[in-house]
Amino acid sequence: MEKYITYVELFSRLYKEGKIDIKWLKNSSSFRVSKETEKEIEHIGVSREDFIKTAFEIVRxxxxxxxxxxxxSIEQEKIRIITENFLTQEILEFINVHSHSKNDVIEGFDYDILTKRSEKDLSNVIAYxxxxxxxVSDVYGETEESNQKKVTIELSKMEINKLIDKLKDIYDMIESLEVSEGEKNDN
Known part of the structure; x- marks a missing residue:
C-alpha cells in the first residue's frame, strides 16, 4: 500500500501543478499527461505503467x-488514501458540476487586453x-470534444468591475450556504 500512497501523492501534486489535465464527463472521464510530465515520472523512478494504472483508478x-x-469491489483503504491525499471538497464539487450539470460548463479560459484607438490618429488610445x-462544453456529450464551443466577450473596465462584484456576491452566497449547511449537519 506504500507504493499506492506514493502514486496518489504524485498524482495529487501533478494535478495541483497543472501537469495532469482531467476531463470529467457524464459517463466517463479521461486524463492527459504531457510528455514532459511522463519524463518527470520516469526520472523520479516511478513505473510509468503502474502510475497510469493508478491514475485511471484514482479518476474512476x-x-x-x-x-x-x-x-x-473497491478497497476501502484505497478510497481512504485517495480522499486523504487528493479528493478535496473543492475537487468533489468540481467533478459534480462537470459530470452532472444541465448547463454548459467552462473547460478553460484566458483573456486579452485590447486598445481602442482614434480612427484619425492611431497613436491616440481612447479606451482599453x-x-x-x-x-465551454455540454457535459452531456459522450466524448471529450462533444459540443465544445468558444465564447468571446469584450468588456469595458466598468463592466469588468460589475462582473467582479457579481462573482464575489455569488461566491459569498455559496460560502454562506455551505456554512449554514455545515451548522445544520453539526446539530
Missing part, C-alpha cells in the same frame, strides 16, 4: 464518489478593454 474512484455509487475567451 473520484467519479464514483462524486456520484455516490461506490462499488464494494478586456476580452474573455471561454471554452
Amino acid at each position: 474512484v473520484c467519479q464514483m464518489l462524486a456520484s455516490g455509487n461506490i462499488p464494494k 478593454t478586456g476580452v474573455l475567451n471561454f471554452i
Whole structure:
C-alpha cells in the first residue's frame, strides 16, 4: 500500500501543478499527461505503467464518489488514501458540476487586453478593454470534444468591475450556504 500512497501523492501534486489535465464527463472521464510530465515520472523512478494504472483508478474512484455509487469491489483503504491525499471538497464539487450539470460548463479560459484607438490618429488610445475567451462544453456529450464551443466577450473596465462584484456576491452566497449547511449537519 506504500507504493499506492506514493502514486496518489504524485498524482495529487501533478494535478495541483497543472501537469495532469482531467476531463470529467457524464459517463466517463479521461486524463492527459504531457510528455514532459511522463519524463518527470520516469526520472523520479516511478513505473510509468503502474502510475497510469493508478491514475485511471484514482479518476474512476473520484467519479464514483462524486456520484455516490461506490462499488464494494473497491478497497476501502484505497478510497481512504485517495480522499486523504487528493479528493478535496473543492475537487468533489468540481467533478459534480462537470459530470452532472444541465448547463454548459467552462473547460478553460484566458483573456486579452485590447486598445481602442482614434480612427484619425492611431497613436491616440481612447479606451482599453478586456476580452474573455471561454471554452465551454455540454457535459452531456459522450466524448471529450462533444459540443465544445468558444465564447468571446469584450468588456469595458466598468463592466469588468460589475462582473467582479457579481462573482464575489455569488461566491459569498455559496460560502454562506455551505456554512449554514455545515451548522445544520453539526446539530
